[in-house]
Amino acid sequence: MAQPTDSDTRTDGNTEYGRRPFKRSKSHFADRITADGRDGWPVEAGRYRLAVSRACPWASRAVISRRLLGLEDALSLAIADPVQDDRSWRFTLDPDGRDPVLGIRFLSEAYDAREKDYPNGVSVPAVVDVPSGKLVTNDYHRVTLDFATEWTALHRPGAPDLYPEPLRAEIDEVMAAVYRDVNNGVYRAGFATGQSEYEEACRDVFTRLELLSDRLAQRRYLVGETITEADIRLFTTLVRFDAVYHGHFKCNRFKLAEDPVLWAYTKDLYQTPGFGDTVDFHHIKQHYHRVHTGINPNGIVPLGPDMFGWLTPHYREELGGRPFGDGTPPGPVPAGEEVPPSGRP
Structure with a gap:
């Protein structure tokens, strides 16, 4: 889900809505975090942070998958305030309104670190590279499939096969x-x-x-x-x-x-x-x-x-x-x- 943009058109979870006909946009940042790191992002415990909103159904997929597979220790979790302002998802639930790991107040800062002046909405789920502070992916469709198939080395003992x-x-x-x-x-x-x-x-x-x-x-x-x-x-x-x-x-x-x-x-x-x-x-x-x-x-x-x-x-x-x-x-x-x-x- 992403932030309101203006009074006539708003975005929500890779969607656009308002007075224009409904349209769901594709994920712009579709890099994959894989076991072999072929996109430049290798699976690595502690390197990435998953930014979500518990309100968003698309982000909730990632939260559930992470929990079922036991990735909590390998992939930390940032939970945004369910109510946005015009700067999008914000970390006002955390002390001082700043994510304690990424050090940012708004998820848009991770988007800006990856691509300055990115014109589309700021959506969750988003996986952020902690060392660089850059967004890696906001591909809500692919990220959970990769949790199930590419992150297997970090699954908990007894983790289910969610994509047999x-x-x-x-x-x-x-x-x-x-x-x-x-x-x-x-x-x-x-x-x-x-x-x-x-x-x-x-x-x-x-x-x-x-x-x-x-x-x-x-x-x-x-x-x-x-x-x-x-x-x-x-x-x-x-x-x-x-x-x-x-x-x-x-x-x-x-x-x-x-x-x-x-x-x-x-x-x-x-x-x-x-x-x-x-x-x-x-x-x-x-x-x-x-x-x-x-x-x-x-x-x-x-x-x-x-x-x-x-x-x-x-x-x-x-x-x-x-x-x-x-x-x-x-x-x-x-x-x-x-x-x-x-x-x-």
């Missing part, structure tokens, strides 16, 4: 549909500039949700018997659905909690270590309702929905499946990265 090679073709197919109609679809609906544009996007969202509900009715996870990258990408939209997309983005044919299969599936993942313990509902609601002034000009943050249901039984274990395959759950959340009580059910 025999299933990659099916995972890619599922993720493409989820991205088009759900991850990106809610934004297309929420930032639509005309009735027909909105209705088309909204229909796409719910047609895909119904297909996903059918797919998940007899299987615990989207592809195979374990959690994969596909589940992470769907989860980060579903966990925000009732809190922001249903009302704020007008995706209101039904609530997530009104679909028994999708609601149980999302609760199952939420209650799985590495998923719910990264979700901050307070950050999510503050960002969407206070930053998207084109949709919510008064910045009023709704009190609801009630969060109590997230911890109720889901019974999905009756479908079988093994969340971590032959691996194990991640350990406790590292000190300083815990979601505060205000963000939990």
Whole structure:
């Protein structure tokens, strides 16, 4: 997600929205951090810092992947304030409003260190090279796949295989549909500039949700018997659905909690270590309702929905499946990265 730009056009998570038709821009900085360092950025413990917002679904993918794979000690985490100003993501949650590792007040400083006067939005997730202070990549699509496949030497013992090679073709197919109609679809609906544009996007969202509900009715996870990258990408939209997309983005044919299969599936993942313990509902609601002034000009943050249901039984274990395959759950959340009580059910 990126910062507001002006009163007519705003950017959000590699998106542009406002009075112009909705458009999601490509990641400009697409360097990869790889085991062999072929792009000039080798995998190296302690060298990089992952900058995120807990409000952003695209950044949340990276936070969940990092936690499931046990990369916390190898890749430090910078958490931005969910509410931006005209200088974009800011580190006002840290003492003196400055990231303690990078020494910067705004993520845009890392962008400027890489490319001065970069004209596009400042988005998260962003991986920054600590020694130089330069942005390495903001490629939200590729970064988690590389965590799973290029950072294996730094994975924790018992880390799951989130992108198993025999299933990659099916995972890619599922993720493409989820991205088009759900991850990106809610934004297309929420930032639509005309009735027909909105209705088309909204229909796409719910047609895909119904297909996903059918797919998940007899299987615990989207592809195979374990959690994969596909589940992470769907989860980060579903966990925000009732809190922001249903009302704020007008995706209101039904609530997530009104679909028994999708609601149980999302609760199952939420209650799985590495998923719910990264979700901050307070950050999510503050960002969407206070930053998207084109949709919510008064910045009023709704009190609801009630969060109590997230911890109720889901019974999905009756479908079988093994969340971590032959691996194990991640350990406790590292000190300083815990979601505060205000963000939990």
